[in-house]
Amino acid sequence: MNRILKDLVNLLNLETLEDNLFRGESRDLGGKSVFGGQVIGQALAAASRTVSDAVPHSLHAYFLRPGDMSRSIVYEVDRIRDGRSFTARRVQAIQGGQPILSMMASFQRPEAGLEHQAPMPPVPSPDQLKPMSAYYEQWLDEVPDLPERVHTALTREVAIEFKPVNPYNPLKPSQLDPAQGIWFRAGGKLPDDPLLHRCVLAYASDFHLLSTALRPHARTWLTDSMAVASIDHAIWFHRELRVDDWLLYAMDSPTAQGARGLSRGLIYDRAGRLVASVVQENLMRELSPG
Secondary structure, eight states, X not given: OOHHHHHHHHHHSOEEEETTEEEEOOOOOSSSSOOHHHHHXXXXXXXXXXXXXXXXXXXXXXXOSOOOTTSOXXXXXXXXXXXXXXXXXXXXXXXXXXXXXXXXXXXXXXXOOOOOOOOOOOOOOGGGSOOGGGGHHXXXXXXXXXXXXXXXXXXXXXXXXXXXXXXXXXXXXXXXXXXXXXXXXXSSOOOSOHHHHHHHHHHHTTSSHHHHHHGGGTOOTXXXXXXXXXXXXXXEEOSOOOTTSOXXXXXXXXXXXXXEEEEEEEEEETTOOEEEEEEEEEEEEXXXXX
């Protein structure tokens, strides 16, 4: 496990303040506020601390305010229901006395049932692709005189490794189809803890999803003339998974309107099993000059 991944695992290991109340630290990933995936992952970890003998199968989160990267976040868990098969929790992520995220999570005890799934799209295997970091030097050379903030945001080391199926330079965007595929995995071996793998997947699911809705408009999250942010984020966990092995994130965006874009993602493991589905609506507002 590398240093950055170890730090992510520590971020997800929340401090218990008292019953149903937890605290997590924040990290700067080069954006203007706390990375949404961090808050979702920590909120899921907080909810899971109050559940036994069940694993999360879905979560629905709303981002209410930007989070301050320099401050810790308090997570308040409401034990809404404990049933025989399903358990429900509501989590509020709080900074300065105000909620920055509100999330519902549902947990299920193991149960057998009917199965089917959509097939994995035909893409090259991760062994045939280069990591995203291998393109940084080329991309930066194509756009000289970048602000230091943008340079740092692009090249900052993160706990997740990415291999794009069809790489493109986010510093020099062109009009593209509203769909993309990216292989990803944690940057090292993780313990055999199913909950930890789901929390890390929740964290990773916020990378690149928003940008899918910007592709047909020749914009990216680094475009200065755009205000972009996640509005809400939903995940369904379908099957057991390991996030320290390669997973394919097959994303598309069926619509954008009213300064909002909708992005969807299906996550497959290397064997072609559909392990999770993600849907996100995001703000994509063009700013007026000056």
